[in-house]
Amino acid sequence: MLKIGITGGIGSGKTTVCKVFETLGIPVFYADTVAKEIMITDSVLVAGIKDTFGEESYFGDGSLNNKHIAAIVFNNVDELAKLNALVHPAVFRAFETWEKDIPSTVPYTLKEAALLFESGSYKMCDQNILVTSPMAVKLARVMQRDNVSEAQVLARMDKQFSDEQKMAMANYFIENTEQKSVIEQVLNLHQQFLNR
Numbered sequence: 001m002l003k004i005g006i007t008g009g010i011g012s013g014k015t016t017v018c019k020v021f022e023t024l025g026i027p028v029f030y031a032d033t034v035a036k037e038i039m040i041t042d043s044v045l046v047a048g049i050k051d052t053f054g055e056e057s058y059f060g061d062g063s064l065n066n067k068h069i070a071a072i073v074f075n076n077v078d079e080l081a082k083l084n085a086l087v088h089p090a091v092f093r094a095f096e097t098w099e100k101d102i103p104s105t106v107p108y109t110l111k112e113a114a115l116l117f118e119s120g121s122y123k124m125c126d127q128n129i130l131v132t133s134p135m136a137v138k139l140a141r142v143m144q145r146d147n148v149s150e151a152q153v154l155a156r157m158d159k160q161f162s163d164e165q166k167m168a169m170a171n172y173f174i175e176n177t178e179q180k181s182v183i184e185q186v187l188n189l190h191q192q193f194l195n196r
């Protein structure tokens with residue numbers, strides 16, 4: 001079955017675009033969401049995170065202390081590399097398990113990941129889509145969605161490949177701007193994938 005990766009910088013709108021594909025019946029694996037789930041449920045991963053970032057990485061009820069971890073890793077590339085090395089292999093395994101349950105009647109699947117190219121997981125996909133948006137739009141969207149400062153968004157952007165780097169690695173593009181219809185662009189790609 002055809003596997004399509006989909007990525008984009010923070011706030012580019014990749015999750016929003018994936019919701020449109022879902023309305024067409026296309027199953028989407030949300031790597032960032034799964035990462036957050038297994039960081040709570042996978043006991044080996046939980047132990048690794050506590051060992052590396054301290055017991056305060058989790059609240060008393062077992063939920064993840066996102067702010068604590070974000071403050072460490074988005075201010076220090078070595079700490080971020082440690083987190084990625086713990087989490088990403090577990091997400092790869094979860095993707096393989098997820099794929100096994102997809103019915104063969106499905107024409108293609110999508111893997112949505114913020115770090116598709118950075119983590120190397122694009123290699124597990126046949127083709128890859130990049131969602132782009134202007135920098136000012138991305139900043140404004142994330143500041144509003146997550147109630148964070150511009151500096152906090154920029155710190156994350158700084159840890160991801162630039163759009164130029166990602167453009168060189170992607171096969172398809174979706175421009176998520178007010179000037180272009182996302183739905184039209186999704187329908188166009190959907191048709192291309194059905195005809196492959």
Ligand SMILES: CC(C)(COP(=O)(O)OP(=O)(O)OC[C@H]1O[C@@H](n2cnc3c(N)ncnc32)[C@H](O)[C@@H]1O)[C@@H](O)C(=O)NCCC(=O)NCCS
Pocket residue numbers: 009010011031032035036039065066067069070073080083084087091113114115156159160
């Ligand atoms: C550090 C954590 C706890 C911060 O949680 P928080 O709720 O503030 O952010 P959230 O997970 O919703 O991520 C929002 C966006 O931040 C960016 N981001 C997240 N993790 C990373 C990372 N490792 N490197 C660069 N950017 C990242 C992405 O654009 C992502 O979509 C969380 O992001 C995390 O657990 N990250 C590690 C898992 C991971 O690498 N996920 C991304 C790919 S699977």
Ligand SMILES: Nc1ncnc2c1ncn2[C@@H]1O[C@H](COP(=O)(O)OP(=O)(O)OP(=O)(O)O)[C@@H](O)[C@H]1O
Pocket residue numbers: 008009010011012013014015016017032114141142145176177182
């Ligand atoms: N075309 C659009 N018009 C209006 N709002 C949008 C549009 N695209 C995305 N948004 C909004 O911008 C915010 C960021 O979008 P989304 O969460 O899809 O981005 P993302 O690329 O998945 O971000 P992240 O990497 O942070 O997970 C959301 O609040 C979303 O509702």
